[in-house]
Amino acid sequence: MTKKNAFLLPLILGLMLLLFNACGAGSNPPAIDNPGNNNEVGDTTPDDDVANGDDGAADAHDPTPDAADINDDSPLAINLASVTYYSRQWTFLDQTKQGGGFAYAATNGPTDQSGWVLSGDVGLFLNTGLDGHYSPGRYIVLYEGEAEFFTRTTIWDADGSPMPNDATLNETLCVPGRLVLDVSPSNNGFVLSYRAIHATDPVKNMKIVHEDYEDTFEQEIFHPQFIEKIKRFNTLRFMDLMRTNGSTQRDWVDRPLTTDALQGTAKGVALEYLVALANKASANPWFNIPHLATDDYVARFATLVRDQLDPGLKVYVEYSNEVWNGGFEQYNYARNQGEAAGLGTGRDAADRFYCRRSVEIFDIFETVFAETGRQGLVRVIASQNSPWWAKRMMGWVDPQTGRLAIEQADYWAVAPYFCGNPPLDPGSVTALLDICEASIDDTLGSAEEIGDAARVHGVELIAYEGGQHIRNDSASAGAQEIYNLANDDPRMGELYTTYLDKWRNDVDGQLFALFSLVSGQSIYGRWGLLKAQDDSDYPKFQAAMAFIDDNPRWW
Template sequence: MKILPLLGAMAMALLSCHAEGRFPVGINLGQNSDYTPMFPFADAMKNARGWARVDKRYEAGGVSLNPQGWPLEDAAIVINASVPDLAGTYQLKFRGPASVSAPDGGKIEDYQYDSGTRVSTARVVVPEGQALLSLAFQQTEGGVTDVELLRDLPADGPFTKAFLESLKPFGTLRFMDWMRINGSKQVSWADRTTVESAVWTRPNGVPIEICIDLCNKLHADAWFCIPHLADEGYIREFARLVKAKLDPGLKVYVEYSNELWNFQFPQTNYFKAQATEAFDARVRAGEMEESRRNQDLYAMLWDMEAQSAARALKIFRDEFADNARLIPVIGSQSANSYITKSYLRSGVLDGVVAAVAIAPYFGHFLGSKKEADRTLAEGIEGVFARLGEDIDTSNKKAIDSNAAIAAEKNLRLVAYEGGQHLTPSSGDKERDKQLNELFIAANRDPRMGDLYKRAAANWAAAGGGEFVYYSHVSAYGMSGYWGLIENMQQTSTPKLDAVKAIAGGNFTTSDKK
């Protein structure tokens, strides 16, 4: 196969989309948690930390729970922590009598209990400036159930309207973090979070039904990840649920786990342990040589992951039959296209996957131990100069290399994540503090938006398709600057505005206007 003509055709197809004023842009939703500034749900209980002992409310656990996760004894729960703008009057409702308090601030008003229905109601009034909200339920008669805490915010079904509005620019929603795929311990279908679960945070994130409901409301395509330990029954029920409930006019991207090449994650080390055991057995049998451990063990690892992905994705294909809206993908490392080749080498994914998915981040090295001093010395001007250089050299080379490999197999190239990857990681607390301040400033600078457009232009020129940015909303700090917005009050930031422009096919940077 001649690769260059095929890549050229793919690029022309994408460029024609630009001419029509559209470009396929998606977004990763961040983890739903008590510390998220996202406020996705009308019921604040759905982002609560988890039930705990009253005297140890910050440490989830230590109390008996029923199968849906409601406490069978007196208990407390953190609703939100370290999140500004909690002020308002919340409507509290639950089953069972209790003495309710808000131990971290706030007032419980107009508590009423109906002994006939066993339903309690009250108002929870949170003052301005409070960033921590918890509730304690004492003097219960065997715990409480069906606790609902409605925010003082306009809602549409289970979602806040502000949350829905913030997602309208995006054509695809990826639920990897929302469903807590990294290190997931889900095996059987019974392990998953359900709509009836007390909280939608740990251990297994937001219910699949709610993810589907969100896509249907926004008419956005869905991108789901399959837990790496999920058995056939789980995967088959997952596929059936999505097929039955997702609007038939919407596409379904499906991926096995997340970043199986990344040894920071438990799922990768799970497969590495299996590959190591298999390699050691073959060395003992005289079938492999110990001296080739670094080469052969990793070849076995990539093959093992490809085989597991193929088995899982085939189940989705079986359930969807020949439905063209299903797009199974194999995720790989953008910066190491050898892994992409390794996944595709055996042919086990032929006819199974429709796309190769990578995460073409830029700028990850600027906060490293090796580069930190130079980064601080050169300041924000140096940050932007080196980010631009990375976009047009290493980042572009990685994209082009993966595009060529995908084209050889007649596969699409899509991005499961991407954007800037600045992180303070020098290993020195004082230097990292300075890097953090510098990187926050860079992410809030209009020039960051120009870099997003520049990177998107390179992506489109390589024939890249759907680009799912990471991520929607997150507070900036030592863990990174991932969000296009930092809180739900923001409607315009350099990164968000740039991605909106990209979605409309506009790659023009401010210096070229």
């Protein structure tokens, strides 16, 4: 499934008449420590001498270690959204981390190795497209260095239309190293700008936090409402947080770091933060290894996870995401690699290379985990929710090793979405929901057939994604509104209950990772269980919580 972002990065270039409030240059405040304490982010430079030896861990992949997680009985996992300047998922307390760049209505000069701009001017855009669903009041800006900070009275949307800035710099409360923004949330978001960057003391280590969290954000790291919303889920799938689709990470030096200026870039979120999040939520992490990652990258990744993750948590490992999907760059890569290795052509080549590389990654994780006796590795192979393609993958014997990939895995995973390809003219909300209801048996029937085939090999079925798939980019504005209203309707919650009940009772499936926690609505989809992180009453979210209550983990 090709998922596009609902908003495009608005780069407003050229000369404009600007109205703004300004605050004078600053100097260094008291030192700001790296995140730590009760979320232990840990060392960003694990040892270099990571072994890639033969598999010596017969028990390393045991998916059921002893653990007493507070959400251990939950049968549901959740896919988390990317960190972006327009994300409705408030991941971090430090708003700066949500940023994707410094070039809003600005011309940046060069940056340092962490991404802080050294010259030119800067514009950091945050919280746009949220319909005002972020905290109002005062935001504190802590920083080191010197520059002239200001807020523009007018900012511009992606089409160049003017709109008010949600933030105003409170000049009377500014002191060097600590600024105050007065923020009145709307759908516009806010932009913090600065210029006249000091040549030898440029701005760096900037943190933007709501005043309620000024004294705690370095220890808490993650927004408490975010933690509250994910606490019932057994497992957190990090595919989008890792920016897996089309990732360019190959070598370990390519990875994002906790010291990066921003976490909302194409690199995704630093692994140390992902581990800290799993520890904080007491939830199993589900990692998607970049498709270009070398063996050394994989081994270092596994080492960091082994050394920093709570030993009571399981570790789900999947090679990339939807490598079968021709809409993603990872499919092209796998197809090319498979054809070069003589594994077939087209889709067969991609699927077979995917199976081979998955097993290689599993072997590396097993070896690394065996060095300390770390258990709980959960090896996942995923396919399209198509019995024909899934069985073809299951039956392929790698001529290089003589092994079936499925027999090196703990789970086979599919994405059994319902209500895909809705009609261009749905007629009414009721009619569309009737179509959605009728589609549940079809998609779960395919999943059931795949699960039966997997169990022949001693492997159970899980869902790496799933939920409603009401998306048709070509539909009219009127149809799009019906798509939106169908997701808002209480009956959609009832359909989720039916869908998940059938997953358990008819498919005999196990862990189900819903897609996704929170998102807005657009022609590109209505994926979230929530439309806003501060709204718990949305029908899909309520249905998921009720399913957890009524269905303690049955496997």
